[in-house]
Amino acid sequence: MIKVSGVTKKYPARLAVDNISFEVARGEIVGFLGPNGAGKTTTMRLLTGYLPMNAGRIEVAGFDVEKEPHEVRRRIGYLPENCPLYPEMRVDEYLRFRASLKGVRPSARKARIAEVKEQCGLTEVGRRIIGQLSKGYRQRVGLADSLVHEPDLLVLDEPTVGLDPFQIRQVRELIKQLAEKHTILLSTHILQEVEAICERILIIDNGRIVASDTEENLHRKLHACSIIEMEILADQAAAVGKVDALGGMNVRNASELADGWLWLEIESDSAAMRVELYNLAVAEGWPLRELTEQQHSLEDTFVKITQGKEGGR
Amino acid sequence: MSTFATLLGKELRACFCSPAAYVVMFFFWALTGGNFVWLLGQLAHGESLTLATQLLFSGPLLTFSLPVVVPLITMRLFAEERKLGTLEALLTTPVRVHELVLAKFAGAMAFYMVLWLPVFAYAFIQHRLCPPGVAGFPDLGALAGGAVGTVLVGAVYIAVGLLMSSLTSNQIVAAIGGFALLFGETLGFTILAYSATNPLMRLVGQYYSSFAHLMDFARGIIDSRIVVLYVAYAAWFLFATVKVVEGKRA
Structure with missing residues (x-):
């Protein structure tokens, strides 16, 4: 589903992503883990074609991100960091706007919006103004938006950041349900999240992929x-x-x-x-x-991997 | 096309459903009212009737308020999207940047044109007040010329404001940038056009002063050179906006 090969992204002052390569197969839920500033968001922006890369190649669902950006965007449901929404719009209005931008056919739009609202538990708040919703509901609106055009791949950048523990659990449950139908790449710096949701873990540190495996295998290798x-x-x-x-x-x-x-x-x-x-x-x-x-926590593993690299540099 | 229509619909809603828009509208309509009152005063003091229609569109009160009013309309267009992060959400859907820029431009143009609507009401009042026997009043040619000129000048100002808004995530910076550029341009060239001692500088002023152009348009003179100049101006600033939005992502 995703094929990243040798991708590098430089910002004027620093190297954000340094020659990374990884693949995500159809149907996988992959957790993208790393300390703040490691390059998670940059990688996701490269995947969605929002940022141009300096070197390398990314393929999503068989389409080259640079050569056929529109085909790629049609197939990705992307929830950017901090879940940007228009606060003055109503939930229904926003979803209609987004569905139409993403090319959901007018005849199918209404049914599709009702479906994602149902999936994300938004049926009750369709008429509410987004700016007046709680953070948890806003996050769900963002998720509903990322789903509305039935994408093959969901790219979620820190989907639970800023939520209370109860809301976090709800959003995680939702993501687990979505995993039945979609391939998911999820970034986070919260370890429990990855433990709770993901099948495979990609650890990125200082712009490099430092580990890519299932949780158990990572533990086994490291300990x-x-x-x-x-x-x-x-x-x-x-x-x-x-x-x-x-x-x-x-x-x-x-x-x-x-x-x-x-x-x-x-x-x-x-x-x-x-x-x-x-x-x-x-x-x-x-x-x-x-x-x-003694059970090794993912935290130990994570610290060991990222610290280890630190010492090796 | 349908993407453009969707984007335009959203822009129009955002324009007409925001309190800020009504504040701008209130002040501009107060200005057009003030302009009309001032114009009636001039006429009552025996000013020539030929001025009556011309000044509906090109009264200095209006001309010199545009560099303030237009940036107030355009400041939020891209700056707000950047601030909220919704620009990223927009540009990761199958939307093309030029569609987005044109939709924002068209939405702002629509709002700008609504701002000018009261002028037609004043023209109608003039028509009703006009004693019988005075032919051709209001002067429909001048009215049409004034409308064309106003739209052209507005298109350029909005394109400038849009570019300023695309450069920053701070609406105040966008507004002040647009204001500085537009006011500098209008005032600078107008001063050159009317009071430069060097004849060459005076000519340059006359070629570029939008105040002078508006006066001509409102007299009913539609000079194709000026039309081309304004269309080219607007196109260039829109093109620059597209390039800025394409390039400035992070």
Whole structure:
């Protein structure tokens, strides 16, 4: 659906996007993740043909963005950053205006608008003036607009920014529903969002794609070893010695908790080593109350990837 | 074509459904009223009747208020779209930049022409007040000439204002830029035309002063050179606006 090859975008003062390439297949939901200022919005603007690129080539649905911009725009539903709308217009009026600009045939327009309003939960507010709607509703109007011409691809730039937690959940649910019919590229700097919605993650940092994979694969690649936490009632020096002696694992951290129990943080090749630890505790007669594998959050992964590059530069 | 119609419809709604438009309309209509009252005063003091129709369109009160009024109409056209970010939303739909620029121009022109409507009412009043036996009053030729001239000058002013609005996301900057350019032009060339000592400079002033041109038009003189000059002016500024909108994106 999207094919980006070797795209570079320079602004007068800096290089915003530096020779990036990636592909998005039909039907995928891809999260575009990166710190603020990493080049997410610029990349999306390049995709929609809003900004010209300095080098490279972008294809959307088989059309070249530079050579056939109108064909590309007909196939993209784009929600720009901050969801720009005309505050003085009514919701229906705005959707009619946008549908007509995007070439929805007059005969189909009414039905199509009713459909997207239904999808986005706007049926009740059709007559309301956009400027008087809450941020959550405005975001939905933006989404309805991006859907109205039945695009193959949805490009959503930070669709939940500025919403309250309840509204965020609603918009996410909506996006998940949309994913059944559309290919979605979604940018955000909120990690939970990507975890909640996306199948695949593209991480961009300083204008470069630094990772592109599913969430689990990213974790696996970055965290070759797993960390196991264990709480037992035992003598610290003895316990550490015994665990290290097991092989395949070593104690990274050990400390005595306030209630006298001993807490161990163990690095091991695989989480399956927990069985060995259990057997050890039974054999040694250590009371055991906790034995868990630490879950890596996407946050850790993200920080590791972007920081890692930072150090390498 | 249908895209253009959609865009124009939106522009017209935005023009006529905004409170700012009615403020502008109120003041301009007050000025046309003031102009008419002043004109009646002149006539009552024995001023020649031939001036009566001419000054309906080219009274100095009106001519010199246009450089203020037009930027007030045009300032929001692109600056507001930039500020709201809706320009990005517009230009990522299958809209062509020239369609957008022309729609905004046509919308502003329509509003501008509505501003001038009261003048025809005053012409009608003149006609009714005119004692029987005075033929050809109001002078329909002069009225038509005045209308053509007003539209031409308006087209150029609106095109200038549109260019100014496309350059910034700040409406005040757009308005002041347009005002400075238009007022400088009108006043500068008019001063040259009427009071330069150097005959060459005086000629240049006469060629370019829109005040002088409006006086001629309102007398019923439609000079094709001036028509071509104004159409070319407007076309050039519109072209420049298209290029600015195409180029200045971020």
